[in-house]
Amino acid sequence: MSARSVAQEFFDHMEAGEVEHIIGMTAPGAVVSLVPLGVRGSMAEEGASYLRDLARAFPDLLVRVRRLFVTTDNTAVAEITADGTQAADFLGVTNQEKHFDLDQGWLLEVTPEDMIGGVTAYWDQNQLYRRLGVKRLDKITITAR
Amino acid sequence: MTTDATSAGSSTMSRADTAQAAVTAFFGAYQAQDVERMVDLCADNADFRYVPFEVRTRQRVLHGDGKVRTVGKAIWTALIDAFPDLSNTMINVRSDDEGNVAAQVSIGGTQAKAFGVIACTGGHYDLPHLFVFHVGSDGLIDDIAAYWDNADWNKQLGWLEID
DSSP states (O other): OOHHHHHHHHHHHHHHTOHHHHHHTEEEEEEEEEGGGTEEEEIIIIIHHHHHHHHHHOTTOEEEEEEEEEOTTSEEEEEEEEEEEOOSOBTTBOOOOOEEEEEEEEEEEEOTTSOEEEEEEEOOHHHHHHHTTBOBTTOTTOBOO | OOHHHHHTSOTTSOHHHHHHHHHHHHHHHHHTTOHHHHHHTEEEEEEEEEEEEEEEOSSOEEEEEEEIIIIIHHHHHHHHHHSTTOEEEEEEEEEOTTSEEEEEEEEEEEOOSOBTTBOOOOOEEEEEEEEEEEEOTTSOEEEEEEEOOHHHHHHHTTOOBOO
C-alpha cells in the first residue's frame, strides 16, 4: 500500500458512498478541515457526517481523480472532479434534482501505517450553489427553478 | 527566464527543494506585488487555472483558464489594482521529487475598486487558498492551479448575489 493507493481508495469509497469504509481507513484521532464549510473536527464525526450527507444527496455521485501526487511528507494531493444529480436537500439547499460538477483540491495526510491522519478539502461553495440553483448567499434555501 | 529564476534550482538541492524554492519565490514576488517577477518565475508557456474564477456574461461563461502570460498576468494585475494592499501568508508548502508542489496560502486585502461584479465598499477579506504547482527541471513553474471559496470571499466583501 502507498499513500497514492490510499488516496485512490478513499475517493473510490467516496464515489460509492461507502463512508464506513473511509472511516475504517482513518487513524485514531484523524482530523478533517472542510475549508469552504468552515468545518474542523474529527473524521469519525464531522468528516463522516459530511460524507454521509454527500452520499445521500447525490446517490449517483462520480468522483474523478484528475491529478494525484504524494509529497515528501507522505501527503497525497489530489485534484478531483465530483459530479452528480441532487436527490435530497444538501447543506441547506433544497433539492431541485439539478446536476452539479465541481472541481476540488484535497490533501490526505497518510501515516507510515498507511492510515489517513488528516484530511483538508478546498472547493468553491459559490460554484456549488450556482449549479444547484441558489441565488443568494443569505438565502440558501431559496432556489431558482 | 531570468537568472534569479534559474537560481531557484541549485544542483545541490533535491528536486523537491528546488520546486519548493520556486514556489516560495513566486509568493515572495506576489507579496511584493511584482507581477513581472511572478511571470518571470514561470516558463514561457506555463499553464494557468484559477478554478473558482468564473465570469458569467449574457452569452457565455469566462473561466480563469489559460496561460500565465495572458490570463494569469491579467488576473493578478486586476487583483492588485482592486486590492492595493493585497498580501499573502504561506501556511504550508509540500513538494515531491517530480516538481509537484501544494501550497496552502492565505490571501487578503482591502478593496479599493470594483472587482468583477463586486462593487467597492472598502471591505477587507482574508481567504484560504490551495495552490497546486508543477515546477520544471529548469526551476521554472510550468503549471499553476488554485482553489478557494468565492462564497466566503463575496460574503466578506458584502456581495450576496450568486450570479
